[in-house]
Amino acid sequence: MSVRIESNSQLTPEQERVYRLRNAAERDGGTPGGFLELMAAVVADDTWRQIPSAVNASEPFSSFAEFIEAKPPFGLGQRVEDVHTLLQMRHPHEAAAEFRAKMDAMRADVRRLLAEDGITGYSEQQRDRDIQAWAALDKSGSWWLAFFVACQVSPQPTAGDPRRKATAKISASEFARRAGTSADRVLRYYKAWEAAYTAGAVPVGSDQLHPGHEPVALPPSDDWTLYYSSRRSASTDRGALISAAAETEGIRPTKALEVAENPTALRAAILGDPKTADAARAALKALSVEERRSEHLEYVRQVAEAGKAQVGSGQVLELPEQIRAEVSEQLAAIAEQPSDADAVTSAYETVQELVAKAVEANPELHASEQRARFQTALKATRRSIGIIDPERLPSVIDDSLREEITALQEIVNTLVASIASHGR
Known part of the structure; x- marks a missing residue:
């Protein structure tokens, strides 16, 4: 914001208003009508931000309290507590609703500005x-x-x-x-x-x-x-989550907190009562669905906001502009119904398809992705085969096992032949 500086011979319009406000504070203490009206004008158009804070200074006041307390001709030269006292007095015209609303708005603005400085007139x-x-x-x-x-x-x-x-x-x-x-x-x-x-x-x-x-x-x-809740556990983060869940279910938080504070009793109820066990299983299933919904929602949001996605090989893919726009559309589609698990899952699957489309359009990255998938599959196969003891295998071998081993050997031979034909 530009600040106009007072010359030696003339006051700027902003400084003229501050000058009149200062005089009103000193002169109209008994019936502060002029002070209140001028204060409303100074606050409404941020006059106090448009004048320099000192001689040879180009910056305005850093706070409203500093403006009030600064010595003339720049500030009001008043104590903040005295201004608070003047604000409590009523303007003679406040019988009119429109004028009273204007004065109330001014008082609220002044108190807010002073509160931002840590000053509330409160002892x-x-x-x-x-x-x-x-x-x-x-x-x-x-x-x-x-x-x-x-x-x-x-x-x-x-x-x-x-x-x-x-x-x-x-x-x-x-x-x-x-x-x-x-x-x-x-x-x-x-x-x-x-x-x-x-x-x-x-x-x-x-x-x-x-x-x-x-x-x-x-x-x-x-x-x-x-x-x-009067229960101590309600003041913890865990208690807050339990209370929020209880509210969602339409029960008193204290009931849920009482159960949470006694897990042994909860276990006994599950073991001793089939209905309680069914309710526990249903709750765990709902929790699993909710966790999956939250993960999917967060994935869509991160891809949409960053315009990037991490692919299976660990590389971060910068999405093309068109696909980024389509991902943003998916996020917008679920923004108004983030609790709808089906809608979130659908958006998640669509975004994954869009990312896969972007990978396929990048030959180098596509090859890297395939290489990572093949590597994962081969390592998993090798680990699985590794648990078979060659020395104990002959004692349990039968036609079914022979067929499986033979089929596996054929697959491996095909893979070896494939890479041998292309060289290293």
Whole structure:
């Protein structure tokens, strides 16, 4: 982005707007109508990115917080916390819905920009008060508790700028210490929110939330147990997979987790009950089908995205443009139905045929492929024959074995004659 620099005699239009915004912040503290309107304009068209950050500087400000705190005539020369205070005041015209929507959008944009810098206007006193409220509601469990944890906690929090340390996320252990609970319990709430975000049940992930974040739309309370479990195993990756599978089958995750935690009981049920054994066999068969579907889908995706395929000889084949386009069409055909095993298998087989077609069109590679296949077949045959003990063979020989050995010798003689006729 180009940046216009202020001359000694004249302000650029962007700097003129910043100048008026700075004056509004200092003059209109009681009724900050002008400040709020100018801030909306500065944020809407990225004015703060279009002015230099210092004397003889050509680069704009690296962050919105830096723009607010920079000394005049480049920045606003204000404290971020004072700007947060001004944003909380209402514009005299906010009774009108359209104007109120404009002001709300501006406030959200400013808070988002500051949150990107690790600044949320959120104090440790507020955090302690909110955590105490969380602890009081903890036993009941709810979406709000998970939302609050997602706003406050990061599995790997960073200290960041000392000025902004108070607004940073904290660890699950620190949250647990303040709430008087365990870190495992806090992380179960955190992972419940993440699982819900992955499933599309909540609008934002934890990495987009920050302390003091505005409330977001929450799912129905009846859906809570689909993502949260009080069992410790639910907080592990294995537990998450089991819970997801239970949800797919329409059962409570806690039931599946209980079975998974006691494999001896599962074995006893399979051995003692034919219906349970049948269900286990059906599940294993379904798992095999799913694994094969996943492998086929991944193969089609890799070939389509890379435009290359590894062939049997181990060489990597760069696919011609036409075949690459046909492979991409196969991927597009299953993109909307990736869980359809038959459709994925059909696409996989088609892509393999296309790769084989490309191999045949390359004489050198085609010969290399045939050579690799012949080599594999001969090695396997030699290993198989190698297990026959010549000293013990006469004691068990019969007409059937003689016929097999004779037929094998004829095949080998034909192969030897074939290569002898062509020389080395």
